[in-house]
Amino acid sequence: MTEVIARALTAAAFASFGDVLDCADDPDKIINQGLCGRYHDRARLDFGDGRAGISLFNAEPRSLPYKLDLLERHPEGSQAFIPMSHQPFLVIVAEDAGDRPGTVHAFLTAPGQAINLLRGTWHGVLTPLHAPGLFAVVDRIGSGANLEEHPLAQPVRIVAG
Ligand SMILES: NC(=O)N[C@@H](O)C(=O)O
Ligand code: NI
Numbered sequence: 001m002t003e004v005i006a007r008a009l010t011a012a013a014f015a016s017f018g019d020v021l022d023c024a025d026d027p028d029k030i031i032n033q034g035l036c037g038r039y040h041d042r043a044r045l046d047f048g049d050g051r052a053g054i055s056l057f058n059a060e061p062r063s064l065p066y067k068l069d070l071l072e073r074h075p076e077g078s079q080a081f082i083p084m085s086h087q088p089f090l091v092i093v094a095e096d097a098g099d100r101p102g103t104v105h106a107f108l109t110a111p112g113q114a115i116n117l118l119r120g121t122w123h124g125v126l127t128p129l130h131a132p133g134l135f136a137v138v139d140r141i142g143s144g145a146n147l148e149e150h151p152l153a154q155p156v157r158i159v160a161g
Contacts, residue, residue: 002104003157006064009091009107009115017093017105017121018078019043021114043116048076050142056084059126059133066158068092071101071122072149077140080116081126083109084134091115092124092158101150106158122150 007013011020019042027037045052071094083089088109094101101122108129109115116138117123126135140146 001155001157003159004068004104004106005159005161006090006106006108007161009109009113013105014091014093014107014115017123018118019116021080021082021116022110022112043080044078044118045080045116045138046078046119047140048119048142050077050140050146052138053141055137055139057081057126057133057135057137059128059135061128061131061133062090063129064090064158064160066090066127067155068104068124068158069152069155070149071104071124071152072147073120073122074117074139074146075120075148076142076144076146078116078119079123079137079139080114082114082136082138083128084136085130085132086111087128087130088113090124090127090129090158092127093117094122096120096122104156108161
């Protein structure tokens with residue numbers, strides 16, 4: 001079985017797949033009488049002909065090594081996963097090889113990091129590693145199909161670095 005090592009998530013490594021949201025650098029502006037740093041407009045959101053929706057996901061935690069047997073993508077919109085805990089989670093994406101996913105990449109977020117998947121990015125479903133697997137999800141609400149699933153002929157084993 002192919003093995004992929006989960007690497008620490010960085011904005012640079014993730015840039016072609018999506019955005020990393022965190023407060024690692026200086027805020028873009030200080031607001032609220034100087035008591036709050038605003039990290040302004042940090043994701044490339046795209047909802048096509050639909051609209052933005054915020055949903056809550058309460059997902060079962062998984063563990064490493066993780067058996068990846070399905071990838072999916074949303075051709076009509078981006079999808080952001082914003083943890084409502086301070087736990088790291090597993091992020092799996094794949095390069096685009098035309099009508100199917102190509103090389104798989106895996107990342108571990110740092111506590112407090114959120115991600116936004118670009119429209120059409122192949123990814124594994126939301127994969128918490130710790131309880132609570134509680135996330136806010138910002139993605140497209142609209143008509144028409146927005147989920148393309150690709151079962152893997154051979155599962156991929158995602159392992160810790
Ligand atoms: N299907 C759904 O709402 N969630 C998936 O898109 C996912 O990436 O978890
Ligand atoms: Ni998805």
